[in-house]
Amino acid sequence: MTTDQFRTLGHELIDFIADYRDNIADYPVLSQVEPGEIAGQLNATPPEHGEDLSGLVEDLRSMIAPGLTHWQSPNFFAYFSANASLPSVLGELVSAGFGVQGMLWATSPAATEVETVMMDWLVDLCGLPGGFHSSSNGGGVMLDSASSAVLTSMVAARYRAVGHRSAPELRAYTSNQAHSSVLKGMRVAGFADEQLRSIDVDAEFAMRSDLLAEAMTQDVADGYVPFFVVGTVGTTSSTAIDPIAEIATIATEHGAWIHVDAAFAGSAAVAPELRPRVNSGLEAVDSYSFNPHKWLLTNFDAAAYWVADQHSLTSAMAIVPEYLKNAATESGQVIDYRDWMVPLGRRFRALKLWMVIRWYGAEGLRAFVRDHVAIAQELSGWVDEHSSFERLSPTPFSLVCFAHVEGDDRTQEIVEAINAAGTHYVTHTVLNGRYTLRVAIGSVTTDRTHVEALWRDIVALG
C-alpha cells in the first residue's frame, strides 16, 4: 500500500468511524445475529489475489456492524463500560502508525518515557500515594488488563515470600465478591484452588476484615503461610468497597503482599470528593491497578498498574538474554518495562492516554465521572421510590443494582425483554442469591436522557 493509497483509504475510514459513532443509536445495542451468521458471510478460504479494499467500508457497514454489540452506544449499560473516546481512538491510530516496540527503553525511548510521565500524571490526577510516583521507590506501568495486574502481583508476592518455586504452603485471600481473575490468576500461577481463601462479606458486599484476620490466624496455626491478599474497590457485581486500610493492617502483620483491584472504580478518584471511597488505605498497599479503558475515556487496552517497590516486581520478572542486552539497560539509568510484566513485546500505549488527558484536561475528566455518578444517584432514587423495584446494594459510584419485588423470574424477564428490544443493553448478576439487574453507567456519550429512557422502559415492563 503506498502512502497515497493509505491517505485515501485512511480518510475514508476516519469518516466511516465518525458516521458509525453518529448513527450508533440506530443499531440494536446487543447484536441480534445468530451463531455462525457473520462467519457465514466471509469466504471460507483466503483470497489468492489482493484487492484494493474499495469495498471495505461497505463490508464494515453491512457485514461487520450488525454483528457488533455496540459498546460505544450511549445506551450500553452492561458489564462495565469500555470507553473508547474519539481522542483515544486517534491515539491508537498514531501508535499503530509509528509501529514501535516499547519492550526496552532502547527500543523506543519515547514509548517508555511518555508512559512513565503518564503514570505519574495519573498519580496526580487521582490523588494516589506519592509512593507510586516514579520519583519514589515505586512506579507505574500500563498493562493490558486488570487480570494481568492481579497475576503479576501474585507472582511478585510469591517471589518475595519464597522465591520461584512450587509452594503448596502459601495461602491467598480475597472476598467472595472479587473478580474471577483472582481465581484464574491462582490457577495460571500454579496454585490449587484451596490455596485461595474466599472471605465472606458484610451486608454491603464488602470484605469482612474480622473474618480475614481470623482466616489468616487460623492458617498460620495450621502451618500455612499467608502471602497475598486482594482487596477490591468497586466489585464487579455491585461496586462494593473493601476496607483497604483494615485489610492492609491485618495483611502486613503476616507479611502478605496487598494488591488492590479498582478496575472500574479507580477512575472515580479524579474527582476529589470521591477519593475517600477509592483511595483510603492505598498508602499501605504493595500494588494497585485500575483501568482507564473502563471509565477514563481511553480505549482498550489500557490498564494502569503501580507498585510501591519497583524492585519487588523487577526482581521477580526480569530475565535478560544476550540478544536484549544494551548499553542503556546496563547504565541503570532507564526503565525497561519488559521487566514489569508477563509479555515481552509492548505497544506505545501511553500515547492515547497523553492525547485523552490533553484533550479533556483534569477538569473534563472530573466532569465526566461526576456526571455519571450523579445520574446513578438519581436512578437509585427512582428505584427506591418505585413500589415494584428494590435496590439490592449501595450506589457508591455509577452502577445501580436492583430487582423486581416479585422475584427472580420477573427480573430476568425484564432483562431479557430490554435486550431483545435492542434499544438498551443491560446485564445481570446475583446478589444474596437474588437475580439482579445491573445498570452500569459509564459510556462516553451517555447522559441523563439515556438513563431516563432506560428507566421508562424498565418501569413499563415492570
Next chain:
Amino acid sequence: MTTDQFRTLGHELIDFIADYRDNIADYPVLSQVEPGEIAGQLNATPPEHGEDLSGLVEDLRSMIAPGLTHWQSPNFFAYFSANASLPSVLGELVSAGFGVQGMLWATSPAATEVETVMMDWLVDLCGLPGGFHSSSNGGGVMLDSASSAVLTSMVAARYRAVGHRSAPELRAYTSNQAHSSVLKGMRVAGFADEQLRSIDVDAEFAMRSDLLAEAMTQDVADGYVPFFVVGTVGTTSSTAIDPIAEIATIATEHGAWIHVDAAFAGSAAVAPELRPRVNSGLEAVDSYSFNPHKWLLTNFDAAAYWVADQHSLTSAMAIVPEYLKNAATESGQVIDYRDWMVPLGRRFRALKLWMVIRWYGAEGLRAFVRDHVAIAQELSGWVDEHSSFERLSPTPFSLVCFAHVEGDDRTQEIVEAINAAGTHYVTHTVLNGRYTLRVAIGSVTTDRTHVEALWRDIVALG
C-alpha cells in the same frame, strides 16, 4: 470531541502518518536521545484545562519522533521486525473506532467469528495441519504475544497432567537456544528454575533429540514427571530449527504436551517451498504459535495460537462467574475466547488481519516473505565470500548471523559504529561464545538496496 472535530484531526493524523512513513529514512533508525530527554519535554503534571490538540502533530514531529527507534524503517535490521503495514494500521484504527470487547461471543459476535475465520485462513495460507482448523477438535485464537502462548500452553499442560496444583515433580524441557519467555513462563506459572531442563543443541543450534530422550528417561527414573516440551522453529539468536517430529515422538511417549514456538519463522510457511522447514512434525504437537506481528505485515499485537484439542485449553482456563453467564454461552454453539487465554478483555484483533490478507492476497504474502529470504541468501553469500567475515549459523529464513574474523571486540565495534551512525540498526547475540552480528531482514519496505547499503557500511568498517 465531536465527530466533526474527529474528522478534522483524524484526517490530519492520517496525513501525518503517511508523511512519517514517507520520510522515515531521514531519522537515525536507533533513537539517539539520552535518558530523560523525552520526559523532560513533557509537563511534570497533567493540564487542568483541556486543549484542542491543534499543536499535536507538531509535538509528535518535534518531541516524540526523535525519541522513537524506527521499527518501520526499511533500514531496521535489529531483533526481529515488527511489521506494521499500512493496511494493518487502518485495521487497528477501525478496531479502536468500533471499541468493542470480544471476551464473549455475545459481547460482539463479529469479533469472535471473524477471528475464528481468520485463524482458519492462516491454517490454509500456511498449510498447517487440519487438526488446528476450527472444523476439527482444535482451533486458533489471537493472543498478544508468543510469550503468552507459551505460558498458556504450560498452564494447560500442567492441568492435563495433574490438575490445578503446585507440582514440584513436574519437569519441562526446551533447548538452550529457546526464547527467554519459556523460563519466564515457568516462573510465572509457579515452577522452580530447576524444573526446566535446558537441552543442548547441535552444530546448527537445533535441539539434540537424543539428549532430550536421555533427559526425560533419566528424570522418570529419578521420580520426576515430564509434562511439557517447547520446540522452536526459528530461534531468536539464529533462527535454528528444532527437529519437531523427533521431539514429538519422544515427548508423546512420556505423555508430555508439545508446544512449538515459531514466533518469527512461522510466517515463512505462506511460501509452500519453505513449509518443510516450518511445518514438519506439527501434526503431532499439542499447540503452535507464530506472530503475524513479526513478519506477516500485521501490526503488534497479533500472535496466532492454535491447539489440537480445544477442550484441553478451555478446561484449564474457563471460569464463568454469574455476571458473564448468557444464553449463547449456555447453548454450547459459540466460542468464548476469554476461555482460551489469561486476560479477560480482548480487542477486535482479527479485523486488521482480515484487511491485511485481503489487501495482499496469498500471492502478495508469499512474495513478501520470499523476497526477504532471497535477499538473506544473497547476503549470506557475500559474507561467505568476504575474507574478513565469517558466518556463524545457517540461514534458513531471513536472519544472517556473522562475525569479524578478528574476534569479538572487532565485531562489537562494528555493531556500535553502525548504530551510532544511525543509517541502519542492527543488534547482536552470542553464538558458541562468540559475539555475533545479527542482520534480521523483515521490515515492510526493506528491499535489496537497503541490505546492499548495510553490507557496504559493514565492509567499510570491517
